[in-house]
Amino acid sequence: MLAHAIKDTHEVTLVERGSAGSHDLYPVVDRARPAGMWPHVGAGPGGSTQLWHNGLIEIEASVFERGWPFPKSELDAFYASAFQLLSGLEIGLVRAAIEDLAKRYRALGLPADGLPGLFYPQTPMNVWQALGLANSVKLVQADVVGVELREGESVRALQLRTPGQTQRLEGDVFVFAAGGLGTPVLLQTLAAAGSSLPALQHAGLHYEDHPMGFVGEVEVTVPLYRLWNFRVPGTDGNLRLPFVVRRPGIDISFQLRPAATYYRDTRRQRVGTVLNELRRAPWNLWNYFKLFAHWDDVLDILSFKFGVHWPTRHYTLLMMAEMPPQLELAIVAAEGKDANVRHRERRWVLTSAYRQELSAAIDELLEQLQPVVRRANLFPNWWEELRTGAHHSGTARMSVDAARGVCDADCRVHGVGNLYVCDGAVIPASGVANTGLTIAALALRLAAHLQARR
Numbered sequence: 001m002l003a004h005a006i007k008d009t010h011e012v013t014l015v016e017r018g019s020a021g022s023h024d025l026y027p028v029v030d031r032a033r034p035a036g037m038w039p040h041v042g043a044g045p046g047g048s049t050q051l052w053h054n055g056l057i058e059i060e061a062s063v064f065e066r067g068w069p070f071p072k073s074e075l076d077a078f079y080a081s082a083f084q085l086l087s088g089l090e091i092g093l094v095r096a097a098i099e100d101l102a103k104r105y106r107a108l109g110l111p112a113d114g115l116p117g118l119f120y121p122q123t124p125m126n127v128w129q130a131l132g133l134a135n136s137v138k139l140v141q142a143d144v145v146g147v148e149l150r151e152g153e154s155v156r157a158l159q160l161r162t163p164g165q166t167q168r169l170e171g172d173v174f175v176f177a178a179g180g181l182g183t184p185v186l187l188q189t190l191a192a193a194g195s196s197l198p199a200l201q202h203a204g205l206h207y208e209d210h211p212m213g214f215v216g217e218v219e220v221t222v223p224l225y226r227l228w229n230f231r232v233p234g235t236d237g238n239l240r241l242p243f244v245v246r247r248p249g250i251d252i253s254f255q256l257r258p259a260a261t262y263y264r265d266t267r268r269q270r271v272g273t274v275l276n277e278l279r280r281a282p283w284n285l286w287n288y289f290k291l292f293a294h295w296d297d298v299l300d301i302l303s304f305k306f307g308v309h310w311p312t313r314h315y316t317l318l319m320m321a322e323m324p325p326q327l328e329l330a331i332v333a334a335e336g337k338d339a340n341v342r343h344r345e346r347r348w349v350l351t352s353a354y355r356q357e358l359s360a361a362i363d364e365l366l367e368q369l370q371p372v373v374r375r376a377n378l379f380p381n382w383w384e385e386l387r388t389g390a391h392h393s394g395t396a397r398m399s400v401d402a403a404r405g406v407c408d409a410d411c412r413v414h415g416v417g418n419l420y421v422c423d424g425a426v427i428p429a430s431g432v433a434n435t436g437l438t439i440a441a442l443a444l445r446l447a448a449h450l451q452a453r454r
Contacts, residue, residue: 001082001440002175002422004131005447009454013138013169015160019044026143028181029334032347036213036387041181045128045139048179048390048436054086054125055434056094057118059427063251067429069400069409075441078448082440085131087121089235094119097232101241104230108222111368115241116253116433120229120304122236127440140169143342147190153197154417155190173450175420180207180392183425184331185344187396187406187413199402199414206397206405207330208430210389211350212320215362216378217259218369219313225258229303238304242320243368244432245361250322252361253432256315258299313374317365319382320389321358322431323350331395348388355383391435396425410449411442422446 003012017026028041042048058079064072083091098117105112128134146159148168157170176183187203229238242253296316302308326349334343366376379385399405402414407426413419422443424435 001085001127001131001443002177002447003133003137004085004127005444006450007133007136009451010173011138012136013140013171014045014133015140015142015144015158015169016045017043017143018141026342026344028344028346030348031345032349034387035346035348035390036385037390041179041390041392045133046126047128049125049127054436055118055120056083056086056437057116057433059429059431059433059438060114060116060251063429063431063433066249069398069428075438075445078441078444079437081444082437086125086127086437086440087119087237089121089237093234094232094237094239097230097239098241101227101230101239104227105241108224108227109372110222110224111243112241115244116431118240118242118434119232120238120240122238122305142167144186144189147186147193149190149193149195152417153195153415155419173418173420175422175446176396176425177421177423180395180424181331181344181346183421183423184395185333187421188333190416190419195416197402197413197415199406202397202399202404202406204329204331204395205327206325206394206428207346207348207392208323208325208394208427209348210320210391210430210432211323211358211386212318212389213382213386214316214379215319215382216317216376218256218315218317218366218376219374220256220315220369220372221313221374222372223311224256224315224372225303225309225312228256228258228309229300231307242432243365245364245368247357247361250324250357251432252319252321252358254362254365255318255320257296257318258303258310258312259296259314259316260299260312317362319358319362320432321361322429323354325394325397325428350386358383389434391424391430393424393427393430393435396421397428398426399428411446420446420450 003014006012061072080091094117102112102115142160142162144158145161148156150156155174157168160167160169176186178186184204187200191200232239240255242255245252299310302310328347328349330347332345334345396406398407398409398411405428407413407421411420411422411426413421424439426442427435427438
């Protein structure tokens with residue numbers, strides 16, 4: 001997105017490790033809680049947009065107020081532009097649909113005040129391909145293994161490694177965009193090059209992800225299934241309104257996903273999804289056979305692709321939660337036995353106090369839904385089954401000064417005149433939002449900043 005926005009005013013070179021969606025030479029090794037999702041990173045031109053559906057949602061203004069160095073209003077225009085590029089639609093059309101869907105929730109007796117809208121275009125988009133960047137951006141397939149500094153704390157060049165050789169890449173401006181798991185490792189490389197900047201001490205700290213998983217199921221008395229994957233008028237995209245419970249300092253979202261059946265002893269082992277596997281490998285016939293054990297996925301496909309809403313009173317409760325910034329160092333580089341394999345280690349820690357907050361949020365949601373819920377069942381091992389939402393953020397977060405984060409409000413590394421970060425790592429708080437749209441909006445905002453500096 002950034003390359004697209006500045007290609008007419010800057011000579012852009014993109015350094016990319018490889019063309020595949022994931023790469024065996026650059027694994028992420030979980031040293032604490034496992035990701036539970038493979039892969040939870042993305043590589044190749046287009047990044048993670050090669051692998052996941054583009055769920056588009058804005059971070060709420062209240063989250064900006066408690067965690068960002070600027071208000072949401074400063075990003076609104078860039079949100080609108082990014083939404084247009086990623087979906088082909090005006091954001092106002094979807095915002096109007098959010099209000100319409102909230103009214104329908106209220107008509108069913110459901111809580112609907114301030115619900116965020118999650119919009120899914122019908123077709124996933126690889127941004128690199130969709131924006132036609134191959135003809136306007138120079139692509140270098142290599143691994144960044146070092147950073148050369150000038151006196152006065154600015155970057156002179158990057159040291160790149162390709163099979164069989166090492167080369168230098170000089171430039172005027174450098175932008176790290178390796179994701180919440182990759183960028184902090186690059187910043188740690190900068191510290192290893194001799195920089196003693198206080199901001200670099202935060203690289204890999206303040207990690208946030210979105211723990212997510214199915215936590216239970218409910219039987220309701222209203223036809224909520226009609227509103228699942230709600231088709232936005234005039235588009236081929238679908239809209240969902242997650243319920244949100246607000247706890248001190250964190251938000252927790254819940255989606256009621258139509259289910260084929262209600263609780264039975266063996267059902268917990270069958271609640272899950274193979275949709276991500278289908279999206280990633282649609283040619284793998286085995287994934288289609290797996291659907292016979294995941295009838296909830298079949299209902300999801302019928303509503304998402306064909307607008308068919310199968311009547312049901314049964315719903316699984318899918319939770320996706322904001323987590324407090326992790327105090328421990330979470331992302332570091334690690335050397336393996338093979339010098340060509342560049343490990344990154346992730347230490348994802350969810351505390352017992354956090355578990356109590358999530359339990360309280362589940363109880364609060366069920367209390368809010370009590371007028372329309374006939375019965376509810378919580379899965380006894382929901383905590384153990386939580387997995388990554390792959391929304392890795394905070395590891396090079398924006399802050400008002402170098403004592404609290406890596407980057408300033410312009411995404412520039414504190415104390416380095418020509419080095420910026422443009423990925424999920426800079427996001428200091430995400431609420432319950434998928435981070436893709438916000439990363440795109442930040443890229444367009446950074447583009448405007450770089451163009452103003454010329």
